[in-house]
Amino acid sequence: MEKQTIAYSEKQNAIIHSAEKLFSQTGFDGTSVRDIAQEAGVNVAMISYYFGSKDKLMEAVFEQKTTQMRLKIENLLLNNQITHLEKVNILIDDYVDKFVDQQEFHKIMMREQILEQNTPVAALILELKKRNLQSIKKLIQDGQKSGEFKKHIDIMLMMSTLVGTVSQVVISKRFYCEMNHLGDLTEPEYQKYIRKKLSAHLKNLFKITLTNDI
Amino acid sequence: MEKQTIAYSEKQNAIIHSAEKLFSQTGFDGTSVRDIAQEAGVNVAMISYYFGSKDKLMEAVFEQKTTQMRLKIENLLLNNQITHLEKVNILIDDYVDKFVDQQEFHKIMMREQILEQNTPVAALILELKKRNLQSIKKLIQDGQKSGEFKKHIDIMLMMSTLVGTVSQVVISKRFYCEMNHLGDLTEPEYQKYIRKKLSAHLKNLFKITLTNDI
DNA sequence: TAAAATTAAACAAACGTTTGATTAATTTTT
DNA sequence: AAAAATTAATCAAACGTTTGTTTAATTTTA
Structure with missing residues (x-):
């Protein structure tokens, strides 16, 4: 039973991509959700709305990347x-x-x-x-x-x-x-x-x- | 002109040592000055009093360690x-x-x-x-x-x-x-x-x- | 007793998250 | 097809905490 890859909307992808960039540059704790929202051009609330929390967003980044990574x-x-x-x-x-x-x-x-x-x-x-x-x-x-x-x-x-x-x-x-x-x-x-x-x-x-x- | 090593008091050493431990475990941004103070058994204000700021404390950790490190x-x-x-x-x-x-x-x-x-x-x-x-x-x-x-x-x-x-x-x-x-x-x-x-x-x-x- | 060390309390700023309102699109009911 | 109901997306504002730092008062040291 393969874990199926979730299909994200454009905005969701923008958030994931911005998070990846900023987490890489300034670290997880060094990056605020407001930074991510600004970089992605979305409202802060959308992060909780789409991913539940900042931690879950990190997991989403990993889920998406590790599948390509094998x-x-x-x-x-x-x-x-x-x-x-x-x-x-x-x-x-x-x-x-x-x-x-x-x-x-x-x-x-x-x-x-x-x-x-x-x-x-x-x-x-x-x-x-x-x-x-x-x-x-x-x-x-x-x-x-x-x-x-x-x-x-x-x-x-x-x-x-x-x-x-x-x-x-x-x-x-x-x-x-x-x-x-x-x-x-x-x-x-x-x-x-x-x-x-x-x-x-x-x-x-x-x-x-x-x-x-x- | 060698940069002379600063002689720290016991409490200062305790702070530096605790900071090193916690920075290592949870990262700089993931560690609060209150965490460090508690680990070192000192009041929070002592960190600013002795080292000026959290950033300067990090520098102090590095100054002390890098001299032993060569x-x-x-x-x-x-x-x-x-x-x-x-x-x-x-x-x-x-x-x-x-x-x-x-x-x-x-x-x-x-x-x-x-x-x-x-x-x-x-x-x-x-x-x-x-x-x-x-x-x-x-x-x-x-x-x-x-x-x-x-x-x-x-x-x-x-x-x-x-x-x-x-x-x-x-x-x-x-x-x-x-x-x-x-x-x-x-x-x-x-x-x-x-x-x-x-x-x-x-x-x-x-x-x-x-x-x-x- | 003057200086240094230590403290609890307070500070503004930043944090992650939630809220209630609004919009626009979609679905269901008439 | 028109009206009503439902849904998802978006937003500014506010939430309660925690952040690093400072203050002012007190204790300890020299």
Whole structure:
């Protein structure tokens, strides 16, 4: 029984979108419902009217985003035309793209993870991470059975390196630009740049960690 | 002209310590000055009296912590008895220890980095990161000159992997325990466990990335 | 006794939410 | 088809709390 995606009206989408933007920029507690209403161009009351509360609005943001957020691993696992390392590489690119494209939402997610709370949102994050980890575990184990990958691999640690490296680079944009003298890059230019860098860096890390090749 | 550390009274230290704890647990905006005062066992007015404002209290937390936070790299660079890779390994352990020991403060730092603001606190973080990166750059370059390290190394990316992996593991404690069936570990036991895991994992990553050895 | 520390009380401002009224569109009844 | 009833959307205003900060009085310290 799949949970069906709720169809929102234009105004509801405007509210969700504005909330995502402002939660990302100033945090949940740092953003007032009046800020959100103004950004979305609606009356304050509409937030309670449509979503019930500020907390429920946050949940709505998560419900909508997490459904788009799942890695495209299920189909990938069935493909027999490519090696397991190539599958890993595709996953890396997929993850980097998702994080860079949806970085506003990912910043919200990161902050929520740091707060160790038992909110519905925290449960959603945990569920998403579990699902992704299980799929990747399967992929790695297949690679091990075929002899393509090493035997002893700590998948949790490798995932932490993947997720951690990407988030670190994305949230350190200012620092990264200043240190590498990239000051004049526009946002899309910077995104293109780090996407490439991150992809190559992580593929290399995974290759030398997973495989027996030099 | 070194900025001298301010000597705080017992009550002032209690306030700073409580603020650090609560900011870490519920965020800056999610923590009220009354919460802090109660946790510290002082009157609300004492916060304004001693620190001027809630923002200034946050700065005081940072001022105090960031001075303890610098990597012990300066002395390390002068040591000629050990290889450059051994120096890198010491740095990794130092960083892992600092992050795990001071994880409350590190969580505050992470959240502040995600908010892209131009606060005094953001400036302090940037300064700290710059200083650490410069020292590590020096260490890597020395290793390259001696032929111990490869020629083309993206130090920013490697640092992002170090910082990112550690933070990811620390903030994902619940997820990590559940996935690895470590539910019954006490906090110190868990810390000991991930400290060891992280250290070995990162040393391995750095070795195969930096050196020409297999 | 002068200075510093501490307190309860008060402050305006901002917070999330609710209210009652109004509009416009839709449905039901005549 | 006209009239009446119902519904959903929208709004300004107000609600009761909580926010960070200040005041003025009191106690403690030196």
